[in-house]
Amino acid sequence: xxxxxxxxxxxxxxxxxxxxxxxxxxxxxxxxxxxxxxxxxxxxxxxxxxxxxxxxxxxxxxxxxxxxxxxxxxxxxxxxxxxxxxxxxxxxxxxxxxxxxxxxxxxxxxxxxxxxxxxxxxxxxxxxxxxxxxxxxxxxxxxxxxxxxxxxxxxxxxxxxxxxxxxxxxxxxxxxxxxxxxxxxxxxxxxx
Amino acid sequence: xxxxxxxxxxxxxxxxxxxxxxxxxxxxxxxxxxxxxxxxxxxxxxxxxxxxxxxxxxxxxxxxxxxxxxxxxxxxxxxxxxxxxxxxxxxxxxxxxxxxxxxxxxxxxxxxxxxxxxxxxxxxxxxxxxxxxxxxxxxxxxxxxxxxxxxxxxxxxxxxxxxxxxxxxxxxxxxxxxxxxxxxxxxxxxxx
Amino acid sequence: xxxxxxxxxxxxxxxxxxxxxxxxxxxxxxxxxxxxxxxxxxxxxxxxxxxxxxxxxxxxxxxxxxxxxxxxxxxxxxxxxxxxxxxxxxxxxxxxxxxxxxxxxxxxxxxxxxxxxxxxxxxxxxxxxxxxxxxxxxxxxxxxxxxxxxxxxxxxxxxxxxxxxxxxxxxxxxxxxxxxxxxxxxxxxxxx
Amino acid sequence: xxxxxxxxxxxxxxxxxxxxxxxxxxxxxxxxxxxxxxxxxxxxxxxxxxxxxxxxxxxxxxxxxxxxxxxxxxxxxxxxxxxxxxxxxxxxxxxxxxxxxxxxxxxxxxxxxxxxxxxxxxxxxxxxxxxxxxxxxxxxxxxxxxxxxxxxxxxxxxxxxxxxxxxxxxxxxxxxxxxxxxxxxxxxxxxx
DNA sequence: AATGAATGAGAATTCATTCAT
DNA sequence: AATGAATGAATTCTCATTCAT
Numbered sequence: 001x002x003x004x005x006x007x008x009x010x011x012x013x014x015x016x017x018x019x020x021x022x023x024x025x026x027x028x029x030x031x032x033x034x035x036x037x038x039x040x041x042x043x044x045x046x047x048x049x050x051x052x053x054x055x056x057x058x059x060x061x062x063x064x065x066x067x068x069x070x071x072x073x074x075x076x077x078x079x080x081x082x083x084x085x086x087x088x089x090x091x092x093x094x095x096x097x098x099x100x101x102x103x104x105x106x107x108x109x110x111x112x113x114x115x116x117x118x119x120x121x122x123x124x125x126x127x128x129x130x131x132x133x134x135x136x137x138x139x140x141x142x143x144x145x146x147x148x149x150x151x152x153x154x155x156x157x158x159x160x161x162x163x164x165x166x167x168x169x170x171x172x173x174x175x176x177x178x179x180x181x182x183x184x185x186x187x188x189x190x191x192x
Numbered sequence: 193x194x195x196x197x198x199x200x201x202x203x204x205x206x207x208x209x210x211x212x213x214x215x216x217x218x219x220x221x222x223x224x225x226x227x228x229x230x231x232x233x234x235x236x237x238x239x240x241x242x243x244x245x246x247x248x249x250x251x252x253x254x255x256x257x258x259x260x261x262x263x264x265x266x267x268x269x270x271x272x273x274x275x276x277x278x279x280x281x282x283x284x285x286x287x288x289x290x291x292x293x294x295x296x297x298x299x300x301x302x303x304x305x306x307x308x309x310x311x312x313x314x315x316x317x318x319x320x321x322x323x324x325x326x327x328x329x330x331x332x333x334x335x336x337x338x339x340x341x342x343x344x345x346x347x348x349x350x351x352x353x354x355x356x357x358x359x360x361x362x363x364x365x366x367x368x369x370x371x372x373x374x375x376x377x378x379x380x381x382x383x384x
Numbered sequence: 385x386x387x388x389x390x391x392x393x394x395x396x397x398x399x400x401x402x403x404x405x406x407x408x409x410x411x412x413x414x415x416x417x418x419x420x421x422x423x424x425x426x427x428x429x430x431x432x433x434x435x436x437x438x439x440x441x442x443x444x445x446x447x448x449x450x451x452x453x454x455x456x457x458x459x460x461x462x463x464x465x466x467x468x469x470x471x472x473x474x475x476x477x478x479x480x481x482x483x484x485x486x487x488x489x490x491x492x493x494x495x496x497x498x499x500x501x502x503x504x505x506x507x508x509x510x511x512x513x514x515x516x517x518x519x520x521x522x523x524x525x526x527x528x529x530x531x532x533x534x535x536x537x538x539x540x541x542x543x544x545x546x547x548x549x550x551x552x553x554x555x556x557x558x559x560x561x562x563x564x565x566x567x568x569x570x571x572x573x574x575x576x
Numbered sequence: 577x578x579x580x581x582x583x584x585x586x587x588x589x590x591x592x593x594x595x596x597x598x599x600x601x602x603x604x605x606x607x608x609x610x611x612x613x614x615x616x617x618x619x620x621x622x623x624x625x626x627x628x629x630x631x632x633x634x635x636x637x638x639x640x641x642x643x644x645x646x647x648x649x650x651x652x653x654x655x656x657x658x659x660x661x662x663x664x665x666x667x668x669x670x671x672x673x674x675x676x677x678x679x680x681x682x683x684x685x686x687x688x689x690x691x692x693x694x695x696x697x698x699x700x701x702x703x704x705x706x707x708x709x710x711x712x713x714x715x716x717x718x719x720x721x722x723x724x725x726x727x728x729x730x731x732x733x734x735x736x737x738x739x740x741x742x743x744x745x746x747x748x749x750x751x752x753x754x755x756x757x758x759x760x761x762x763x764x765x766x767x768x
Numbered sequence: 769a770a771t772g773a774a775t776g777a778g779a780a781t782t783c784a785t786t787c788a789t
Numbered sequence: 790a791a792t793g794a795a796t797g798a799a800t801t802c803t804c805a806t807t808c809a810t
Binding site: 003004005038039040041042045046 | 793794796
């Protein structure tokens, strides 16, 4: 039955890695095939088109964040501070260690005008992130409205920091921003 | 002989406009020629290559910001608040009205891994911006070190806001961030 | 082991149907496999190559015409007019109801220069048709030579009519031609 | 100004020649470029796509027939027989000498189901031909209705003959048919 | 300076066929 | 027999750059 050379997960991970480094337009089907140990034509057994692959990569990554990272926020077994730690730790880990910075932002900016197909998933990712942070702020005695604004500001700050970290090759941008976010919560909590 | 169809400034402005909409990889030499009322081959009378053109566009834009926008900060004829207003007003105007969001960020993210040539100018742009904001914070009774950090944070916040504004098509991100920055100064100043 | 999913006859009928609609070059092995409820690789258990399949389809179709249609002409239990009716009725039925017009002509024209392999069967089909009509004309008091010419003319007329019927989407071409052929015989017969 | 390697007319003639031999699907852009002394990419300076090229070839050929061949029929300086001779002579010459038989029919049959774009020009060609022959039959004392039917029949006969001539490699099919057409007119005319 | 044709590498994608399971 | 992944050549088309006019 000719078993596949790679399982879907690996395919998506490898493809993500290439897209991260070269961007959407900068990545060729050859690059993607090679990154998966395949020859040019073979990758079409796994995907329908470059666009479809990117879409699947984005969706898988979004799902990963939603289920593995943002979800921590709703785990009532954890203290508020622990939840904040979790979400900021994961963020820092991901952004610092993986090349490519924030994938959603990079791809979003590159393709917004020319491939609007990707916009929806990207929006969903940010919506989930804002929702998660909102939840934390609500737990921290903010009204729903305040919480949402705080969350949006926090996400913008983190994304801005990630970008400048990449562009200026200075990790302090991100570290500082995440610390500030954590501090935010600590102060209130300790205020009791 | 035969005088040029377009002057350098117009060439750069037109090219910037195309690059903004389509990105670096997404823009073809044909697009650029057409945007300048030229036919394919003719644009090579003005530039050496696509890369050289982008580099010049980036430099010109950086110079524009340095000389026309960031410079306001050092104008001692203006009050501190006026200077803050100037720099935030220009930012808002540029980011909100011109399509393409922040050009330096977009191009930087798209080309960082594949065309490192552009990284330097982009870094210079951000350095100048940070320097300008630093100066404002110093005027506002912050130490040199504190001022620099405040400035870096502010720039990151603005850039993050611009990005999310574009991706999520919600101008509030930027408006809120700029207001916050202005508020920062007003409070201190009025505190006297 | 494992009995075939489809019998040969069905395989050929299904394949004919695809070839009729898409032509030889326009039909992919995938199309053929799918039309037979098989997956890509499986069709090679039945056939050696696309070319071999087409050849078999052509041969089967030719045999069908020879044995089921043209053969009526030699059936002495039928009156001359009945035989004419049979052969023209079958022609009209086939050409009018099945999409794709005349398969032998279509494939012949498409592949004559690039795949001369098919030319022989196609020629055999037309020879048999001409032979059948010749026989009818001989029965109708024509010399062998005259009969052959009449038959060739009739076949050319029918084929021309079928083609124009398809290209111009006007069934009258064929109806008219077949009526004329029938009339030919009726007049002579009634002339007695 | 870099003058073109080939003028439009030559381009179309060369391309027609390739399309005639290999059909539409069987002809590659490489074939077309090579036939015009160009390299792969260069042919796109002349045409937009393979489809557009075929369309232009068909239109040019149709115009040629309309203006140079069918038009003889309306030339009142010529006798009726002369006009018949002209139109049959041209037909025979074209069909016999140029490989590929009747281009409109071949391309029409090959692409009818998959590229309906070509159907319109092909229909126009046949309409013009029928119109021309109709005119001759009208001059030969047939009513408008009769003339049209005679013309349609004649075109079908000629096309059928051309096809069988090609498929069976026997020029007699066409010669016979054209002679019959001419005879048609001679008899009536001499009948006076 | 302007043109626009030529170039040739490279893009995404399709396809007939092979082969391990 | 059936599968369906792998292959690699071929297909249409794009593109940055060069160059003769």
